[in-house]
Amino acid sequence: MAHQKRLLPTISETLDRAPCGLFTTTKDGTIVRANETFCRWIGYREAELVGLRRIQDLLTVGGRLLFEAHVAPLLQFRNSVAEVKVDIVSRVGPVVPILFNVSRTQFDGEDIDEFAVLVVAERHQYELELLGARRNAEQALEARSEAENALREVNRRKDEFLATLAHELRNPLAPMRNVLEMLSLKELVDPQIIWGREVFERQVRHMTRLVDDLLEMSRITQGKLELRRENIDLVSVLTGAVENSRPLVLAASHELTIAIPGEPVMLDADPTRLSQMIQNLLDNAAKFTPPGGKIWLSANREGADVAIRIRDSGIGIPQGSLETVFEMFSQLENAIDRTQGGLGIGLALVRALARLHGGSVAARSDGIGKGSEFVIRLPVSEEERIVASKPRRLPPASGRGRSVLIVDDNEDAAISLSMVLEMEGHRVHVAFDGTSGFEAAQDNRPEVIILDIGLPDTNGYEVARRIRKEPWGVHVDLIALTGWGQEKDRQDAQAAGFDHHFTKPADLERLARLLNKEQGEETW
Incomplete structure (x- = not known):
């Protein structure tokens, strides 16, 4: 018979050169057979393993503990374990991360364990990177938690400071309010004294509201500020705001032109907050208008709303900044050199208060150096025909005094x-x-x-x-x-x-x- 060339490897050769490691052990882990691939990975010849070493001997300390505590009991209980990742010690290099499946069968009446092994070096590296990322994330979360705790402590101290400040400011306000009440019970004749009492009363009332608001700073930033609404005449509020802003306007030698309705315009609004809105805009106009400039204040009914306009001949606003000027801490670049520019919260407060009143505020300008106009729109009260309120007096004592x-x-x-x-x-x-x-x-x-x-x-x-x-x-x-x-x-x-x-x-x-x-x- 002519010599015939062998075309295919034997099953034994295939198993030896398989892309995965294959080995068999007795029940106690003693190796009885190992393929060439496995031996190459760990740097041993099969003869150096069979009958001489247990699989546990080739594992790192951690791998050995895992094998004894987890793999061996599971094999005893269900005869198979899947996808166990351990490090095996190589004689020719660093440890080799492997992933193995093992099943227990019987051969000639004896339990044997058959292992199929894959090297997972890339997966191991990926897991290490994941662990590193997890540690970094945990450290970042811990740092964030510490920062949040520090912020809460700062907020707590801020609240305590504001409460103390409000207390200290209220003490001198109390006797001033009492003296005002005494004056309100007197029949005064001198018009200057009457005017002075009204100014004093208006400013004390305004200061009292502002002091109360010191305790509500967190509510302001969270949008929880409550308005103290009442039915008020816009004209009286405009007049008060002008009086409060007049010193700043006069100091800059501005010309202030006022055009307000000749009849009452009633609003359901917080008078202090509304006055604050108008005064903020008047003060801004005075601050950002060069000396000797012009400021116009007007108010007109427009359907169901009233439009309050404050216009000036000042430095103007770039078109791209007409919306951002209402953001908290916003400052115009061309206004940075004006030391009286403030912290940049005035316009943000105006917008927030306008929205709380059910209205809006908008800014207009033709650009740098061409002045600005701010328009507040507020709904007119349904009770607009109520034009006057009774003068404030303490109610009389009923019967005998106490x-x-x-x-x-x-x-x-x-x-x-x-x-x-x-x-x-x-x-x-x-x-x-x-x-x-x-x-x-x-x-x-x-x-x-x-x-x-x-x-x-x-x-x-x-x-x-x-x-x-x-x-x-x-x-x-x-x-x-x-x-x-x-x-x-x-x-x-x-x-x-x-x-x-x-x-x-x-x-x-x-x-x-x-x-x-x-x-x-x-x-x-």
């Missing part, structure tokens, strides 16, 4: 409030610290005690608790009058036994109604 004790370490505030209440027919005693206040209450047994919280020798909460423990103090009307006005302060006052809580400067009309025992007066 006995009142005022305890406040601010002597101006305590004495001025006592004078107002005495003019209303009440009998008033005054003390300037907690100890003398408690003694005065014990001696005089007042019906009402108006008690400051921040006192030099103790605090109003402790004094209130002492009073409530006395038989004569059970039925006393306790009123907290304080510069601390946050919700927690109200809760603390209620817990200490106070019946009512007022922030300085107190709304004396509401206080008078409370002293006169009018029903339904809410002071919490």
Whole structure:
């Protein structure tokens, strides 16, 4: 027979050169057979493995623990384990990351384990990169968490600072408000004094609102600022805003032209906020108009709205900046050298307040050096025919006056409030610290005690608790009058036994109604 060339390898040769490692072990892991591919990967000849080494001996420490704790029990339980990744120690180089499947069968009555192995170096590298990325992400999240905690701490300190600042500002406002109430009860004749009282009253009211807003900064940034709406005449608001801005306009020698309706235009709006919007725009016009320039203020009905226009002959606005000027902290490049430019929040506040009122604001300009115009549009109130409100007066005392004790370490505030209440027919005693206040209450047994919280020798909460423990103090009307006005302060006052809580400067009309025992007066 002629010699015939062998065309195909034997099955044994195929298994030896297979692209995956193949080996067989006994139940305890002793290698009984290994193909050429596997031997090449780990740098051993088959004769150096068979009967001499266990698969566990070729694994790293971590791989050996995994094999003993995970692979061996599973093989015992279900006779197969799939896709186990371990590192195997090579005699000729670094460890080799492998992925193996193993199944347990019986041969001549003995359990044997058959392994199929793949080298997964690229996958191993990818997993290492994933682990690195995960660590980086965890570190970034941890850093972000620390930054957020630091930010929360900054916000907490900011809130505490604003609360303290508001308290300190309210203290001097209280006696000013009290003096104004005294003046409002007097029949004044001199027109200059009447005018001065009105200016003083308007500015104190405006300052009081601004102080209250210091405690609402977080609500402003979150869009949660609440308006104090009332039915108001736009003309009176425009007049007040012009008076507030007039010093800045005059200082720059500007010519201010005003064209406002001759009849009332009623709005459902917050007068302080509306005045603030108009004043901000007037102040901006004065700041960004060269000395001796012109400013125009006008207001006109346009259908169901009123349009308030503030125009100037100032530096103008580039076309590309007409929208961005309303963004927080926005500054025009051509206005950077103007030191009175401010922080760039005025126009953002105007837009936010206009939207809260159901209106809008828009900017117009023909470009640099050609002046600017801002237009506020607001809906006119349905109650526009109500053109006047009654002059503000404290309600008269009903029946006999009540006995009142005022305890406040601010002597101006305590004495001025006592004078107002005495003019209303009440009998008033005054003390300037907690100890003398408690003694005065014990001696005089007042019906009402108006008690400051921040006192030099103790605090109003402790004094209130002492009073409530006395038989004569059970039925006393306790009123907290304080510069601390946050919700927690109200809760603390209620817990200490106070019946009512007022922030300085107190709304004396509401206080008078409370002293006169009018029903339904809410002071919490």
